Amino acid sequence: MSKQKTERLLGLVVCLLSARRYLTASQIRDAVPGYPDTFDAFKRMFERDKDELRELGIPLETGVNPGADEEVGYRISRQAYELPEIRLEPDEAAVLGLAARVWRQAELAGAAAGALLKLRAAGIDAEETTQPGIEPRLQTEEAAFAPLWQAVRDRRPVAFGYQAAGRTTPQRRNLEPWGVVNRHGRWYVAGFDRDKAQERVFRLSRIDGPVTFTGPPGSVTVPAGTDARNLVQAWDNEPPAVRTAVLRIRQGTGYGLRRRATSDRPADDGWDLVEAPFSEAGWYADYLASFGADVVVIEPVDLREAVLRRLKGVLT
Amino acid sequence: MSRAGPGRPAAGRSGRSGTATDRLQRLLALVPYVVSREVVGLAETAAAFGVSEGELVDDLNMLWCVELRSPDPYCPIDLSYEGGEIMVSQAESMDRPLRLGTDEASALLIGLRMLAELPGPQDQPALRRTIAKLEAAAGEAAAASAQVAVHMDGRAPADVQAQVADAMRQGRRLHLSYYVPGRDEATERDVDPMRVLLLEGRSYLEAWCRSAEAVRLFRLDRVLGLTVLDVAAQVPKEAEHVDVDSGTLFRPSPGDVRVELELARAGHWVADYYPCEQVTDLGDGRLRVVLRTPDTRWVRRLALRLGEDGKVTAPAGLVREIEEEAAAALAQYA
Numbered sequence: 001m002s003k004q005k006t007e008r009l010l011g012l013v014v015c016l017l018s019a020r021r022y023l024t025a026s027q028i029r030d031a032v033p034g035y036p037d038t039f040d041a042f043k044r045m046f047e048r049d050k051d052e053l054r055e056l057g058i059p060l061e062t063g064v065n066p067g068a069d070e071e072v073g074y075r076i077s078r079q080a081y082e083l084p085e086i087r088l089e090p091d092e093a094a095v096l097g098l099a100a101r102v103w104r105q106a107e108l109a110g111a112a113a114g115a116l117l118k119l120r121a122a123g124i125d126a127e128e129t130t131q132p133g134i135e136p137r138l139q140t141e142e143a144a145f146a147p148l149w150q151a152v153r154d155r156r157p158v159a160f161g162y163q164a165a166g167r168t169t170p171q172r173r174n175l176e177p178w179g180v181v182n183r184h185g186r187w188y189v190a191g192f193d194r195d196k197a198q199e200r201v202f203r204l205s206r207i208d209g210p211v212t213f214t215g216p217p218g219s220v221t222v223p224a225g226t227d228a229r230n231l232v233q234a235w236d237n238e239p240p241a242v243r244t245a246v247l248r249i250r251q252g253t254g255y256g257l258r259r260r261a262t263s264d265r266p267a268d269d270g271w272d273l274v275e276a277p278f279s280e281a282g283w284y285a286d287y288l289a290s291f292g293a294d295v296v297v298i299e300p301v302d303l304r305e306a307v308l309r310r311l312k313g314v315l316t
Numbered sequence: 317m318s319r320a321g322p323g324r325p326a327a328g329r330s331g332r333s334g335t336a337t338d339r340l341q342r343l344l345a346l347v348p349y350v351v352s353r354e355v356v357g358l359a360e361t362a363a364a365f366g367v368s369e370g371e372l373v374d375d376l377n378m379l380w381c382v383e384l385r386s387p388d389p390y391c392p393i394d395l396s397y398e399g400g401e402i403m404v405s406q407a408e409s410m411d412r413p414l415r416l417g418t419d420e421a422s423a424l425l426i427g428l429r430m431l432a433e434l435p436g437p438q439d440q441p442a443l444r445r446t447i448a449k450l451e452a453a454a455g456e457a458a459a460a461s462a463q464v465a466v467h468m469d470g471r472a473p474a475d476v477q478a479q480v481a482d483a484m485r486q487g488r489r490l491h492l493s494y495y496v497p498g499r500d501e502a503t504e505r506d507v508d509p510m511r512v513l514l515l516e517g518r519s520y521l522e523a524w525c526r527s528a529e530a531v532r533l534f535r536l537d538r539v540l541g542l543t544v545l546d547v548a549a550q551v552p553k554e555a556e557h558v559d560v561d562s563g564t565l566f567r568p569s570p571g572d573v574r575v576e577l578e579l580a581r582a583g584h585w586v587a588d589y590y591p592c593e594q595v596t597d598l599g600d601g602r603l604r605v606v607l608r609t610p611d612t613r614w615v616r617r618l619a620l621r622l623g624e625d626g627k628v629t630a631p632a633g634l635v636r637e638i639e640e641e642a643a644a645a646l647a648q649y650a
Contacts, residue, residue: 005336007378010343014392015384017409030386052337057417082412086453091442096450099427108423114341115420120364121345121413123352133484135522136431136514137560138466152463153418182466185516205588222463229465248648255495255502255540290621291500293644308649313623314642 008034012049013058017081021065022073050074083122093126098136100128107140107149138182142204147211148189151177154217157194161208170208175200176220179228183236190231191220201235245284246298247274253294257287273298281306342367343375344414347393350404351411358400376402421454422461430466434477434514468517476539480521483544484509490523490549493541494534498614502540507532508549513560522558524551531555572608575615576630579603583626586618604629616641 011032016023025046029035035042053060059080062072088096096119100112112128119126140146144160151158158177161170177191186203193200248271249257258264260276267273278284285306288295297304342365349364350356362372379393392408404411425447432443451458483490494503507523510531514520518535525532574593579586581601594606609615612634619628619638628635 002334002336002339003378006339006343007381009336009340010378011382011384013340013344014382014408014410018384018392027386031384033383033385056337056341057414059415078409078412081414083415084453084455086449088446088449089442091439092446092449095428095431095439095442095446096424099424099431099446102427102430103423108419108426111417111419112423112427115416115424117341117345117365118413118416118420121348121352123348133481134512134514135560136427138427138430139516149464153422153460179463179465181464182517184467185518228463229467233467253500255500256497259495286621286623289623289645290617292617292620292641293648294500296645296648304649308646310621310623311642311646313625314620314627315639315646316624 004034008032009049009052013053013076016060016074016076017078019075022061022063022075024071024073028074083118086119086122086124088119088124088126090125093124096124096126097128098134100126102136102138104137106138107145139185140187142187142207144189144204144207144211145180145187147213148177148180148204151211151213151220152180152189155220155222156213156217157215157220158211159214160211162202163206163208173200173202174214175202178220178222178226178231180204181228181232183232188232188236190228190235199231201232242279243277243281243300245276245278245288245300245303247276247288248272248296248298249274249291250294254291257291257295278303285310339375341414343379344410346375347379347395347404347407347410348413350395350402351407355401355403358397358402361402373397416454416457418457418460421450421457422464424450425454425458425461426464426466429461430468430514433466433468434519466517468514468519473537473539476536476542477519479542479544480509480512480536483549484512486544487549489545489547491543491545492534492539495538495540497538498611498617500617506545507534508551510551510555510557512536513558515560524549524555531558533558572610573612573631573634575607575609575612575628575634577605577607577619577626577628579605579622579626580624583622586622586626620645 011034012028015028015031023031025043026039028046029039029042035045050060059076061075061077061080063075064070064072097116100116103109103112116126116128148158150156156177157175159172159174162173163170174194175189175191176194177189179190181188181190186205188201188203190199190201192198244262247254247257248267251266251270251272254274257276258274261274262277263273263275265273281300281303285303288297288303288307289310297307346361346365349361358369358372362369365372367375376395376397380391380395382393383389383391392406393404393410394406395402395404397403428443428447428450432440432447480490482488489506489508491504491506494505495501496503505525505527507521507525510522510524512519513522513533518537521534521536521539523532523534524530577583577586578598579602584603587595587603587605590605590607592605592607594604596604598604615628615634616638619626620642628638
């Protein structure tokens with residue numbers, strides 16, 4: 001069954017590729033073996049075949065031959081079908097193989113393999129190569145990656161449930177997505193939030209449940225000059241350091257803290273006095289508490305209180 | 317819940333799966349593959365397409381049998397594979413592969429641009445040339461890839477990356493001063509470099525650690541200092557590469573300690589952030605997570621940071637250690 005279908009589709013592609021003019025449905029039925037005899041059954045099968053070819057990216061054109069009958073016909077323009085000439089040097093083919101390897105185990109693995117197949121068919125010896133010394137990977141474990149990639153690719157608006165940090169229940173968001181960005185291993189989507197009427201960035205791992213398309217392809221316009229990467233970077237970056245913490249740190253400990261210190265000098269027996277910038281007291285107090293009895297906050301008071309709360313929380 | 321799930325099979329790899337359209341894609345690529353090489357062996361071609369020689373012969377026969385019946389009957393494709401060598405003598409208008417689709421062009425371009433982000437490797441010129449050529453060949457299909465960006469961690473100093481690359485090229489041993497945040501320690505060790513891994517947006521050095529006598533991963537942004545030693549690297553035969561496709565880098569091993577935590581809502585991020593063996597919803601916004609680790613020092617630090625948002629409940633020795641540490645810390649403020 002499947003073999004007959006492959007034979008028929010192959011015949012159809014070859015027939016339309018070699019046609020110099022538009023072929024009508026009945027001309028195609030006469031030329032390509034494997035279609036049923038009754039016209040209605042043929043029409044139904046032909047419609048499905050056309051859809052399948054288009055899904056593979058085969059550019060099926062419809063039109064009317066100039067000066068001929070009025071009936072609509074079909075053909076595949078070789079120029080639109082064929083991969084343009086591409087030649088790669090051995091070092092270029094090697095990095096291409098490495099780039100395909102990036103997607104192993106990730107969403108676009110099939111697409112990367114399909115692309116390499118076509119490039120090999122164009123005469124390029126591009127294998128999914130290992131290069132000595134380097135092994136790159138992208139991970140796409142978030143279920144929202146596939147629909148959001150399709151949405152940015154096809155410029156479609158989406159809706160999804162989002163569990164923002166610090167909220168107890170997910171909220172419905174309506175977004176015109178502009179770009180998907182991986183930053184430090186996490187995926188984000190940036191776009192225009194229709195409810196808030198603002199640019200927003202969302203983390204894919206916090207998307208709860210399915211992502212649904214809420215408009216047809218092409219219905220999202222990405223403003224000129226938009227750089228999703230910059231939007232995510234701006235959103236993700238720590239706000240500028242505004243305050244200074246004064247800390248006592250036991251000598252020989254607190255390497256992580258000292259790496260950001262603005263001043264670090266010996267104090268009394270076995271302890272150093274360290275000044276370090278911080279911006280968000282809650283987050284910084286978490287971090288300081290993790291050093292346990294090796295770090296004591298001198299000031300500011302709110303930071304000191306916050307660390308004390310954490311430590312008391314451990315004992316409650 | 318856990319990131320440690322089994323590796324997902326790559327979806328829809330061309331040439332392997334069995335639907336009619338998958339096979340059609342293979343058939344359409346097969347003719348130009350042979351034409352562009354003039355003559356090519358059956359075995360080599362089967363390997364390139366990921367099929368058996370028997371399947372390849374079936375494909376070749378199907379291509380050879382294509383017949384158009386009208387206006388006059390003819391067979392547009394003529395080929396032979398006698399003596400294990402494939403030749404196409406007539407290919408009609410099928411001698412070029414189909415254009416790249418948007419997903420196909422994007423997959424390669426996103427990967428290439430990610431590699432081009434890395435500071436220092438000698439491949440930069442090749443990457444730039446390849447990106448330009450691929451963009452030109454893909455045409456419109458290349459546009460969507462600009463909507464996806466991968467931002468590598470820029471915090472690993474470029475000179476560290478360059479020195480590591482240097483040591484690998486020359487096959488030399490490295491001395492590392494390395495920060496271990498889980499223990500808040502700067503450690504000193506000699507390592508024999510094996511590979512650089514780019515995972516989850518970060519660069520790691522995979523190396524044989526001569527102190528641990530085992531393969532270890534070192535995050536390059538945690539390297540405090542390094543020296544390329546005047547000694548040849550000697551990676552022992554028993555050193556095995558880390559399996560980067562297993563879904564989790566830091567596999568639990570049988571000797572690991574089983575740690576149990578109870579998380580309040582504000583501590584749920586722990587379940588996302590660390591590879592957990594088990595996550596149980598206790599109701600009322602509380603989760604119980606189980607994880608395994610060879611070294612509990614980082615768990616102690618995690619517990620101190622969590623305060624009332626999460627409590628370690630087992631093993632009992634670790635619970636006691638954490639409480640003693642918190643009490644000692646509080647005593648400093650008294």
